[in-house]
Amino acid sequence: MTGSSESSGRLLEVEDLSCEFVSDAGIARVLQGVNLTLDKGSTLGIVGESGSGKSMLMKSILGIAPRTAKVTGRVIFDGVDLSTMKEGERRKFLGRRIGIVFQNPMTSLNPVVRVGRQIEEAGRYHFGWAKAEGRRIAIELMASVGLPDPEECYTQYPHQFSGGMKQRIMIATALACKPDLLIADEATTALDVTVQKNILDLLQTIQQDRRMSMILVTHNLGIVAGRTDETAVMYGGRIVECGPTESLFLDPRHRYTEALIGAIPRTDQPAHTRLRVIPGRPPEQLRPIPGCPFAPRCSVAEARCTESTPPVQSGADARHTFVCYVPVGTIGPGAAAATTTPAGASTEVI
């Protein structure tokens, strides 16, 4: 875990962020009133299944959502409102104060540009690095992200690297301007498990060394379990539960979080035990959902769940919030089960 206690103050505040795409088929509501906060120096995990809006949330925060997207809400970064800023102004934050690493290292690098050039590119236009300076910094960065023989790598092209190496290059690119916030948007999803661990360890080391804040976006609960201070669970374009990671894993309150944790394969069970699944499918974005988006798949849903959005409640820990009418621990089969689920133990922490 990172030492969030020493640093103070908000780095990022997201208020009521919504994003929708208007098309002939209707309005696709990709994000609906997302609220988030991130303290300086701390790590936030964002979990959710495919299509829950994780990546769009990150893109909307950065203001790099597709032009066809309609984004509303406020994004306050280090006291500055990014959402009302002109694009040219906002660009000064991107790359310089906020770095992002995308999911697929195979396609995130320009295939016809030498990697050294790609790493120093942001520094060139944010800080006006000269050629020699950029080269020196790029080589330093490549060494710091664990690329062997950075001098040689500097002049190579992306196709000469493996996936893990490319992701290291992407990380170097994102770190070039020493950002205060690093977003890893499914940064390890396309890599195999051992490489995933290496990359995550690298990110964690860098984050601690540089006292950066970090957002880890993933669909893998194991990744956030041991590496984040706080975790937010997304479903259907909303954050359904958010709180300190430990509290969220030990004492999940939203029914979706509970079901997600329950679906993690457990190594302490005999082989060929049927995995627990969440019945049903994620909600369709084209249909407006007046109530809780998880209600159709929820085992304890009541009539009001589909009719109106539940209020935000907080648990024993005031930082642990969830949006549910019938949270775990109140009624239903989950009441007893939740307290007996040992989070860290059953979760294969990567």
Place this chain on the structure above:
Amino acid sequence: MSGPAANGEMRSVTSIDAAGRAPKGSSPAGSGRTAGRFRLGVPRLGTLNVGFAFVFIGLMILLAITADWIPGLAKPDVGWGDFHATPTLDLNGLLGADTLGHSIVSRIIYGARISLVIAIVPTLVAMTIGLALGMIAGYYRGSVERVVDLYANSIASMPPLLLLLAIIAATGASLWTMVLAMSFLQSGQYARATKGAVISHAGREYVLAARALGASDVRILIQEILPNLVPTLTAIVPPSMAILIVVEGSLSFLGYGIPPPAPSWGGMIASSTDVLQLFPYLLIGPILAIVLTVYSLNTIGDYMSARINVREGQL
């Protein structure tokens, strides 16, 4: 696991067993053609063609540039021998002399200069215009794209030779009006090709990554997308140069080309056809020059696009 996939696995295992080791050519690309310099999917039969094409074009460029310094070469617009002189073993007389007694060899070499200008200048101008229009259209889409499409489609919908004739008839025949008209005619094609490539690249993740680093649109277009357009463009440049040379030949043949006494290949053919039945050998030189040049350019174009397709697949 599906059946075919399992089968494929089995087959590859047996082939390793039979040979005692993995077959030599079983690289991820998986092509059978492995040995040699041109294994990138370019048929081996073509290597001779391609070699000839590059050598021929190289030679033509060299001759065009050094024409003035070739020892003993007659001037193309100065009478050198008898009218319609038959070919001799002399350098200037190798292909005979034309109706005015000019050396045909000399006129072909100096004519290469004109062909070079005709091939290169309109291409550069058209590519610049086409790149700018295509990049803006492909990146911003919307109404800009519709305007550029209209531009490209209007040019493509007109018969090029008629349009050229009309422009030249209106402005008078000269090398530079021809170059300008050709630039305009070819710009649509470059705009269209560029637009398509930009659309495909603008949606890729590295462009998003560049935006996330704070790159401006101009920067993304020039630094990120432009280098990726090079393969697309290198593949279409040689064949369009070939078309330009043919068009110049056709215009000169029709009498709307570069006015004499400037030595243009098309013009040489035109002036020789009047006496075709009496002195057929006058046609051999200029026709060979045009045919071989166009053939070489097209071969080079095919070779380029074959190489580039392979490269794209590997990326």
